[in-house]
Amino acid sequence: MHPTLGHVCAAVAVACVMLLGGCTRDRLEWPKREPGSRRGGVLRLAAADDVPTLDPALGYDTRSWFFEQHLFETLVAYDDRAALVPALADRWEVSPDGRRYRFTLRPEPVFSDGTPLTASDAVGSIERVLEPRTRSQGAEYFRGIVGAPAFVDGSAAHVAGLRASEPGVVEIELAEPDPLFLHKLALLFAAVVPAERARQLGDDFTTQPIGSGPFVLREWRRGERIVLARNPRYHDPERPYLDGIVQQLGVNPELSWLMFESGELDVTGIPPADFPSVMRDPARAALTVHATALETMFVGLNCEMPPLDDRRVRQALNYAVNKADVITLLNGRGVEAHGIVPPNMPGYHVDLVGYPYDPTKARALLEEAGLRAGFATEIWTQGTDTDLKIAQKLQQDLTKIGVQLAIKSVAWASFLDAIRQPKTVPVFDLGWSADFPDPSNFLDVLFHTGGANNHPFYSNPAVDRLLEQARTVLDETARFRIDAEAERQIVDDAPIIFLYHPITYVMHDARVHDYAIHPFLPARVTDVWLTPEQSARSSG
């Protein structure tokens, strides 16, 4: 008999069985928990996207930062309320002119592989970020160190202003005083890695990261799962409580919710459709935690493209949008924005009024600008569910003042490219979140003339002068006063429609304790512990 389709089927079936044998995943083994102890257990999480990187020189997103901050330590760090506190450095001194820093490391720090962590590692870690070969997105934060430009262009082997002067002491000299420098050192870009080893590993450091943080990388199956385990050499013998963290990767938010409801996950975001029912049930609402993010969502208005080059038109658009409605669309998960700086940011400008919803005033302003009949324009968005909902809401509101808004969905890469081109994108939907808790991180970065992130192409010499002045003022109160004045002028010029500050909600299982959301960093689970008696539940 000749081979038939049946034979083909049989061959395929045999191939499947063979493949299956090779693909069965081994289960993770964890130590048994001691009864009655907070210690032990595994936190089960899920996320839609894989982790971009675990190399602190490279990560510039909350996904990478969530894991990096558990694997590495910085010289200084933030406490739960965003104040700077000692970390790897026990203490530090700053010279009166604000240009020289001296950090003393805590006694005998070690990396997770047992090798001692030295001041030279701290120096080498920052040099690694500056080195062009590393392609770090964080290089700009350290270019102000004396000798950094010479190191970057290859004319010096080391950064002159970065020294491991004696064992356990790091000295840094800046070309100009920088009131934000300690914040920059608290960024994970400045995390201390075994410098020599990281250099040898090059691009492979991301899969074999070594740090001094509370956890170590145990397994990373790209696109499947990432597993951290307790670092037995962590400097605090009491922490972390958890034996490990397992995060399933590629799980979309709806599936994550189903897995949480089936008891397969400990922490999850709440899909918009399920949010109202969760919040109506007091028992379930008690398991949610929330925080207003140091983040501002806005609609950029290109100040170089008519008719948006007229301030009155931009103000009219601000008055025309009903921000309370926008927040309703988000299940109330947001705070109305009156300006650009978020409410829980130090230096927040409390008495700023912004643009309350007032279509009459909006129409009057348009008439004043000679646009009684309105005009047509286009909003570019990245087309996520939330983006589209908000764009449609804007479309409705603006129709009422005669402005026809077309919606254009664009993929991320093209979007990024387009908003940088002058006179290309009239209106766009974007957000900005803080890298560190200082108003200049919003104002200077987004609104200084010619700034890399000044996508509305906004330019006001008076605002520029204030922002430049603030850059070198070391006294915080005086600096915040200058920032507040700059913000007042920016809000008046309305280069963007100020929309809202998102409130992040997550829900956790009843067995999870002390899970908290940080104001601007991803959640830290070093202090999280699990109810002891439920520790028998399987994981992995």
Next chain:
Amino acid sequence: MRYLIGRLMWALLILVGTTAITFAIVFLVPGDPARVVAGPRADAATIASIRRELALDLPVPVQYGRYVGRLLRGDLGRSYATREPVAEILARRLPSTALLAATGLAIAIVIGLLGGLVTAPLAGTWMDRTALVLSLGLLSAPVFWLGMLALYYVGYRWRLLPLGGAGDVRHLILPALVLGTGTGVYYARLLHTNLVSVLGADYVRAARARGASALRVVAVHALRNAGLPLLTVIGLDFAALLNGVVLTETVFHWPGLGRLAFDAVLSLDVPVIMGTVLLSAFLVVASNLAIDLLYRVVDPRIRLG
């Protein structure tokens, strides 16, 4: 033999052409890879430095020349995003996708054969019409909808199978079923149509006249001829499935090639885009060749060359 060498030369040409076209497209679409690598926040100096380090400041033909040079040495480059060697990424993703594709296809073939063989002799009856309506429904249901439905009931409500992910056989069942059902129903209709036209042919009538059983007539005599177009479709489908099934992989968070390619395109990760396209082209060319050879086995009258 000469035929085979000729085919292989053509295959090589197709692969080279594919890399050239893909490279051109990647650089023609709006978007700057260096900008994406640098992220939304980087300043101009950082972007410029990254562009230099990735050699993106060179003219595109020079970049392509360098790429082909490395390719000839077996180096597919490293991902811009994760910095992993592209060859390693592909080697890790291909087995997952192959497993899902092979199982899905096996299910599709079983559904197709059973459906076709059972419904063909019933052509024109009310049972056949019911089957038609049912299969049209299944054929029109979007994969992501079927997938979410399957996850919700089988995984969440009835707790019979895991809620997606890769692991053991239990993880494979739902995505393979969802993948196989739509394709299988299509095969069944295709086979049905072909069988019905063949069942009236002289040689089938002759077989009946010789006293062959009804089953033997359909499954052996008719299927041999009616199955040939199906074989072509299956061959092409297998190549397509191997290239990843984005929707199924996304719904079930199955770590396969489809999602990899999709994500790479969105983030303009040039080396990964090139790698996945090259692999896809290779798989399509190879499976076409395999199908041509299989034809000869199934129908010796088909001469190659």
